[in-house]
Structure formats: structure tokens, C-alpha cells
């Protein structure tokens with residue numbers, strides 16, 4: 001990692017802190033777990049949003065370890081009704097894990113969801129929110145965050161989730177040309193994963209949101 005990138009990470013962390021979010025930095029994905037273990041304790045009720053980054057950092061395996069009361073929406077044999085129950089029980093969890101679609105250098109989080117259980121838990125409910133993000137998620141501002149989602153995050157996610165969308169077939173959002181002028185629209189797919197666009201700026205609840213930035217490219 002060069003000095004310029006490190007400077008960008010430092011600026012982002014300073015601005016997250018100014019926005020009442022608690023930033024951490026680790027160089028490698030293998031270092032994330034040690035930080036996470038300082039933020040939760042055995043017996044805590046924990047849950048998570050869908051995230052490749054969490055898998056890459058070993059967080060999902062940690063949640064499954066038996067040391068926590070894990071609200072696992074992906075366990076084998078779970079019914080749709082039980083998944084819905086997990087989503088609702090998550091609002092009273094001790095800690096919620098996810099990644100962020102983008103982090104701006106100005107200290108804001110930008111997230112876009114379809115079902116929106118993830119963004120809603122980030123906004124309110126779990127006592128603590130722990131977001132793990134590769135440094136590739138850092139962008140200059142909200143405009144770049146919008147672009148990042150439409151060009152880099154949503155298309156591979158729709159492929160991964162087997163969604164029948166324009167971006168899954170073409171690699172780009174159907175409404176890319178409208179960005180910056182209105183909430184991106186034009187995608188009429190029932191499988192659309194961009195339904196709620198959420199910016200998290202200065203927080204009222206100090207340090208409820210923790211952001212662990214990793215000095216590696218992770219996730220989408």
C-alpha cells in the first residue's frame with residue numbers, strides 16, 4: 001500500500017470519527033478477527049447481512065463457532081418464515097455484522113439494498129453495528145459512491161445471487177446515465193437489488209457503528 005492510499009485511509013478514518021463512528025484499520029484480512037473479538041463477547045446475540053467480505057475475513061465462521069447466540073438466516077433447512085423471524089430478531093441483537101457498499105473520504109457510509117433488512121439494521125436496532133470493508137470501498141464523495149454501486153457492486157452481486165436483471169447480463173446498471181440527476185430508475189426487474197439508497201452521515205449514537213477498514217481489496 002503506497003503513502004497516498006494510506007493518507008486517503010487516514011483522512012477517511014478521521015472523518016468517520018468526526019461523524020461519531022468508530023474506525024479501525026488492519027493491514028490484512030487475517031487481522032480482522034482479533035479486532036472483532038474485542039468488540040463482542042461470548043454469549044452475545046449476533047447477526048449479519050449478506051457479505052462476501054465477512055466470509056473472506058472468517059467472520060461468518062466465527063459467528064457459527066458456538067461461542068455466540070448466532071441468528072443465522074442461512075442455516076440449512078431454514079424456512080422463509082424462520083428467515084423473516086431472524087430479520088426481526090436481529091433488531092434486538094447485541095451486534096450486527098455487514099460490509100458497506102461504499103465509504104466516502106468525508107466519513108459517510110453509502111448502502112443500497114433490495115430486501116433492505118441490511119440497511120434497516122444498520123440504521124436502527126442492533127446495539128452495535130460492525131462493518132468490515134476493504135479499502136477498495138473508499139470513494140471521494142456520494143456521487144462516486146453511486147457510481148461504485150452501479151458499476152462495481154450491484155452487477156457482480158446480481159450474478160452471485162442469480163438475479164434476472166439488466167446489470168447481471170450486461171455488467172452495468174440500466175439507469176447509469178441518470179445518476180446524479182435523480183434516484184436511479186428504469187430497472188423494472190422483480191429481482192432488482194437497488195430499492196433503498198441510504199447515506200449514513202453524522203450519527204446521534206456515538207460509536208454504535210464501527211468500521212474496520214482492511215488494507216486489501218475485499219468484496220464487491
Ligand code: SF4
Pocket residue numbers: 149150154155158165166167168172173174175184187189191192193194
Ligand atoms: S437498478 Fe437494476 S439494473 Fe441497476 S444496478 Fe440495480 S439491479 Fe442492476
